[in-house]
Amino acid sequence: MVNKADLPLAIAAGQIEEPRTDVLVPEVEGYTTTSTxxxxxxxxxxxxWQLMLTQGYGQEETHLTGRFALKNNQARVLSLTLTMYQFSGGAHGTTLEHGLTFDSDTGHLYTLPELFKPKK
Structure with missing residues (x-):
């Protein structure tokens, strides 16, 4: 019998669509407890939202485009990156990328040191 916790999570793309803002937000659906x-x-x-605010969300001339990419979605691990591009005029915009890695069984957000085994 297959353990649902070992299957990939269903990920949908929600959207924040406002003037000068087009952001796709990953939304987890199914295979976990409701609280998780x-x-x-x-x-x-x-x-x-933190990335949006850092990139100038709400400022008059700021245009935001946000996307995400799944990096791992198996064996109780969900890992993804969030990318936020900001343009407010001039030659170039600015892109920020933030990685998130979760225990998809508990919802725990791992810190970087937790992802590596300590040296013995």
């Missing part, structure tokens, strides 16, 4: 799903989605949404 809520925790994962809340953390992802908080990170997206």
């Amino acid at each position: 799903e809520v925790k994962l989605n809340r953390t992802i949404q908080d990170e997206v």
Whole structure:
């Protein structure tokens, strides 16, 4: 019998579409407990909004484009990157990218040191 926790999570693309703002937000659906799903989605949404604010969301001349990419979605690990591009005139815009890696069974957001085994 297949353990649902070992299967990939269903990821949908939500959208924040406002004037000068076109941001796709990953949304976790299914295969986790409701509380874990809520925790994962809340953390992802908080990170997206933090990137938007850092890039100047709400400023008159700022245009934002946000996307995401799945890096790993198996064996109880969900890893993705959030990318936020900002353009407010001039020659070039600015891109920020933020990586998130979760235990998809519990919703725990790993820190970088937690992803590596300590040397013995």
